[in-house]
Structures are given as C-alpha cells and as structure tokens.
Amino acid sequence: IASKLPNVGTTIFTKMSALAAEKGAINLSQGFPDFPADTRLLERASQALLQGNNQYSPMTGLPILRDAIGDLIARHYDRKVDPVNEITVTSGASEAIFDAISSLVHPGDEVLLFDPAYDLYEPAVQLAGGVCKRVVLKAPAFRPDWTEVDTLVSDKTRLVLINTPHNPTGTCWQNEDLEQLWQIISTRDIHVLSDEVYEFIHFQTKSVSVHQHELLRERSVIVSSFGKSFHLTGWKVGYVVAPSALTRELRKVHQFVTFCTATPFQQAIAEHLNEVPEASAELAGFYQQKRDVLRQALEGSRFTLLPCEGTYFQLLDYSAISDLDDVAFCEHLIEQVGVAAIPVSVFYQNPPTGQKLIRLCFAKDESTLIVAAQQLAQL
Ligand code: PMP
Ligand code: GLN
Numbered sequence: 001i002a003s004k005l006p007n008v009g010t011t012i013f014t015k016m017s018a019l020a021a022e023k024g025a026i027n028l029s030q031g032f033p034d035f036p037a038d039t040r041l042l043e044r045a046s047q048a049l050l051q052g053n054n055q056y057s058p059m060t061g062l063p064i065l066r067d068a069i070g071d072l073i074a075r076h077y078d079r080k081v082d083p084v085n086e087i088t089v090t091s092g093a094s095e096a097i098f099d100a101i102s103s104l105v106h107p108g109d110e111v112l113l114f115d116p117a118y119d120l121y122e123p124a125v126q127l128a129g130g131v132c133k134r135v136v137l138k139a140p141a142f143r144p145d146w147t148e149v150d151t152l153v154s155d156k157t158r159l160v161l162i163n164t165p166h167n168p169t170g171t172c173w174q175n176e177d178l179e180q181l182w183q184i185i186s187t188r189d190i191h192v193l194s195d196e197v198y199e200f201i202h203f204q205t206k207s208v209s210v211h212q213h214e215l216l217r218e219r220s221v222i223v224s225s226f227g228k229s230f231h232l233t234g235w236k237v238g239y240v241v242a243p244s245a246l247t248r249e250l251r252k253v254h255q256f257v258t259f260c261t262a263t264p265f266q267q268a269i270a271e272h273l274n275e276v277p278e279a280s281a282e283l284a285g286f287y288q289q290k291r292d293v294l295r296q297a298l299e300g301s302r303f304t305l306l307p308c309e310g311t312y313f314q315l316l317d318y319s320a321i322s323d324l325d326d327v328a329f330c331e332h333l334i335e336q337v338g339v340a341a342i343p344v345s346v347f348y349q350n351p352p353t354g355q356k357l358i359r360l361c362f363a364k365d366e367s368t369l370i371v372a373a374q375q376l377a378q379l
Contacts, residue, residue, distance in 0.1 A: 005123050012119070012346045016330065020340035025333075026372045029340040031167070031312060033231040033363040038279070041230060041272045048264035048271075057263040059255050061089025061239070065270035069239050072273060072280060076200075077211035085244040088251055091261045092236035093197045093225035096250075098124050099257060100193050100221040100240065101159070103249040105130040109158040114144060116347030118167050118195065130158070134349045139357065140306050140317075142169040146180040153184060159191050165198040165207055165310025168347050168359045172207040172309040182216045191246070192220040197228045197238070200283040202310035203291065211241070218243055221250065226269050228312075229280055231363070235265045287312050287362070290369060294362045297373030312363040315344065319356040321379050326358055333358070337379065339372045 016029035027034075036042070060066065066083035073079050081087060090096040097120060105111060107129030113121055115134035122132050133152050135144060149160075160181065164173040185192065194210040210220045221242040227233040238261075242250060272279070294314055295305055304317040322329050326343030334340050341358040345351035362369055 004127060008123050012342055016334075016340050016342060019331075019334050023334050023338070025338045025340045026368060026375070027340045028360040028362070028364065028369075028372055029330075029342045031361045031363060032233040034368060035231065035365050037231040038272070038276070040276065041232075041268060044271045045264055045268035048267040053264045053267045055263065057089075057260045057266055059260050060084075060251060061087070061261065062263065062266045062270060065089055065266045065273075066239075068270045068273035069241075071277070073211060073241065075277065076280065077209055079211045079217075081241055082244070086241055086247055088240045088242075088247060088254060089261050089266060090238045090240055090254060091258045092227060093195065093223045093238040094120055094236075095254070095258060095261075096221075096223040096238050096240040097121065097193065097195060099250050099253040100223065100242075101125055101130070101161075102128050102253045102257075104159050104191055104193070104221070104246075106158070108156065110154060110156040112149065112152060112157060112160040114162070114166075115349050116168060116344060117161070117349075118163060119347065121161050121195075122349070131156075132349070133157075136350070136352075137166075137169065137171075139169075139352070139355060142166065142171045144173075144177060144180075146184070149181075150184050153188065153190070157188070157190055159193055160185065161193045161195070162210075163195040164209075165202050167198065167311055168313055168342065168344055169315060170306070170308040170311045170313050172202050175208050175212075178208055178210065178213045178216055182213060185219065186215065190219070192216060194220050194222045196222055197225040198311040199224055200229055200280045201287050201312060202284055203288045204309065207310055221246055229283060230269065230272070232265075235262070235269075237261055237265050237269055290362045290364070290366065293366045294360065294369045294373060297370050298377060301373070301377035302379060303376065306357070312361055314360045314362055315357050316341075316360060316376075317357055318379075319354075322356070326356060329356070330358060333376075337375050339375050 013030040020027040066087045070083040101124040105128040109130045225238040302320045306315040344357035
C-alpha cells in the first residue's frame with residue numbers, strides 16, 4: 001500500500017529494548033524507570049479498580065484530576081488555569097502532542113523543530129500534511145541560535161515545537177530563550193507546542209516553563225506526563241494546558257483519538273496529587289542523585305560526559321574509544337559490553353558528520369547504574 005510515512009520504521013526504543021532483552025544486556029536505552037512507583041499510588045490504583053471506577057471518564061478527564069493539575073501548576077508556577085476550559089487529560093504526552101499537531105497544522109503549513117528532536121514530532125506533522133523545518137542545536141551546549149530561528153520563520157510557519165528539559169540532550173531553556181521565542185512569534189500568526197514532560201526533572205540551573213511567560217502561554221499548548229513525574233510510563237496519563245480556544249480545537253481531536261484516558265489511573269493520580277502534594281518538588285533531587293552516581297562511576301573512563309541539566313538522560317561522547325558510527329557502536333555495546341544505549345543520530349534530520357554520541361537513561365536503581373558504568377568503563 002502507499003505508505004503515509006514511507007521513511008518511518010520501528011522506533012529505536014522498540015529496537016534497542018528488544019535487543020537488550022534478547023542479549024541479556026542492562027537496558028539504559030529506552031527511557032523508563034526500573035524501580036516501582038510510590039506504593040501509596042499503586043494502592044490507590046487498585047482501590048480505584050475495585051471500587052468500580054472502570055467506565056469511561058468525562059472526555060476532558062476526571063474533574064478531580066483536572067482540579068489537582070490546576071493546583072499543581074499553581075504550586076510550581078504561580079499560575080492560575082481554568083480546569084474546565086484549559087486542562088485536558090490525555091493518554092500520555094504522546095497523544096497530547098498528536099492531538100495538538102493534528103488540530104493546529106493544516107496541509108502545507110510549516111512547523112519549526114529543533115534538531116535533534118524527539119521521534120514522534122515529525123511523523124505527526126507529516127500526517128497532518130505539514131512540513132518540518134529544523135534548527136540545529138550544536139553540541140556540546142545545544143543552545144538555540146535565535147538568528148537562525150528568525151531566518152527560518154516564514155509566512156507559512158504555523159507552529160514552533162519546543163522541548164525543555166530536552167530529550168535527548170538534557171539541556172534546559174532559560175528565561176531569555178522564551179523571551180527570544182516570544183519576540184519572533186509575537187507579530188505573527190504562530191502557535192507554540194511546548195513539550196515539558198521532564199518539567200520537574202532539572203538540576204542546578206533553574207529550568208523555565210512556558211507557564212511562567214505571561215504572553216507566550218496565551219499562544220501555547222503545554223504538554224506534560226505523569227509517566228515521567230510519578231515513574232509510571234506504562235499508565236499513559238498525560239495532560240495538556242492551553243487557552244480555551246486552542247483547547248476547544250484540541251479536544252475535537254482527542255475525543256475521536258481516544259475519547260478518554262484510563263479512569264482508575266486518573267482517579268489514583270488525582271488522589272495522590274492531593275495527598276502527597278510535595279512529590280513533584282522532590283523529583284529533581286531524586287534524579288540528581290542518580291545522575292551523580294552514574295557520572296561518578298564513569299569518571300576515569302574513556303567516555304566524555306556532556307553536561308546534563310535536566311531529564312533522566314546522560315549523553316556520552318565515545319570518540320576516544322571507537323570510530324564506529326553511533327548505531328553500530330550501540331550494537332557493539334549490547335553484544336560485547338552488555339549495556340544498551342540509544343544512538344543520538346536517530347533524533348536528527350541531519351546528523352552532524354563525525355558526531356559520536358550515545359544516550360544513557362539513568363532512571364534506574366543505583367546498583368544497576370554502577371554495574372552498567374563498570375562494564376562501560378572497561379572500554
Ligand atoms: N515527549 C518526550 C520528550 C518524551 O521523552 C516522551 C517519552 N518518553 C514523550 C513525549 C511521551 O510521553 P508519554 O509516555 O507520556 O506519552
Ligand atoms: N520517551 C522515551 C525515550 O526517550 C521512549 C518512549 C517510547 O518508547 N516511545 O526513551
């Protein structure tokens with residue numbers, strides 16, 4: 001059949017996790033925790049199931065959860081959002097991103113992305129008939145070049161897709177980045193899709209959110225995920241915050257893609273947010289500890305560690321170790337070293353020639369990180 005996504009295969013995450021399982025390698029490739037979520041949250045979920053919260057929720061999400069998300073945003077960003085008209089619960093951030101792109105991008109519209117970018121953005125734009133333009137983030141700082149962004153914006157640009165803290169580079173945007181973005185779009189008919197799934201996982205530098213920019217947020221769809229914030233990637237509960245006019249359009253798509261998100265999980269997360277409101281604020285310290293354990297265990301190895309300001313991903317440069325390209329090097333790591341990683345070139349439209357970077361996920365028990373690092377340090 002005539003493929004609508006002729007250049008898309010199986011994602012690198014599926015491939016690498018399957019290969020890791022087949023070869024018995026420690027899986028630091030696909031981003032997911034190998035430790036359980038808070039027991040109280042798991043108990044709330046089983047109670048929610050047994051107490052009969054098992055039918056469709058309202059299309060927009062359980063009111064108790066939308067209210068709790070509103071409170072979460074007020075606590076972290078001192079912003080008041082309307083849970084009825086501005087918050088929608090989705091089946092993970094993935095669905096939210098797909099809904100946002102489907103509702104905002106018309107055939108022929110241009111969408112600005114940063115290279116490297118998370119894998120689902122571009123196919124979603126293509127399915128909507130849009131065309132992606134990429135602004136390169138240069139290693140090792142991966143900062144946006146705002147002059148280049150300004151040059152790439154055209155009359156056809158309808159959406160700028162941003163992601164902070166950033167997967168795969170681990171960089172975080174600053175206030176001036178949001179201000180530069182605002183200056184570029186303010187006089188044009190352009191919206192912003194801000195993927196903030198790692199919003200609570202940032203270290204040292206203060207990460208910024210579009211929630212904090214009073215003008216930009218009026219043009220923006222902000223996406224997050226409890227998969228990241230509560231170590232529950234398999235529950236697929238995410239949410240979108242957008243002004244009511246954008247929310248109205250996004251919900252038209254959401255109601256036909258999934259209609260609603262698993263009810264018992266929504267109930268459990270809402271109760272947990274209300275009863276343990278400090279949990280999201282503790283996430284950064286929790287992951288900083290893991291990042292530091294991994295970084296220390298790799299000190300003295302032949303890998304060069306890039307800065308990691310946020311997310312649960314650490315980039316390593318292996319140019320002192322091998323001439324292989326990053327995909328071949330990751331295969332070598334699984335086969336010979338017993339550790340699975342993600343080649344960073346897969347996130348690019350135009351991978352920089354000669355760049356030798358791999359991504360490790362440190363959302364793992366410290367003992368796992370130490371064993372993996374010891375194996376890597378033998379190279
Ligand atoms: N955006 C980014 C940057 C991600 O890393 C991920 C997933 N890991 C997602 C979106 C999708 O999140 P979810 O699993 O909640 O769909
Ligand atoms: N976001 C996860 C990562 O970057 C992968 C999620 C998926 O497999 N789609 O590793």
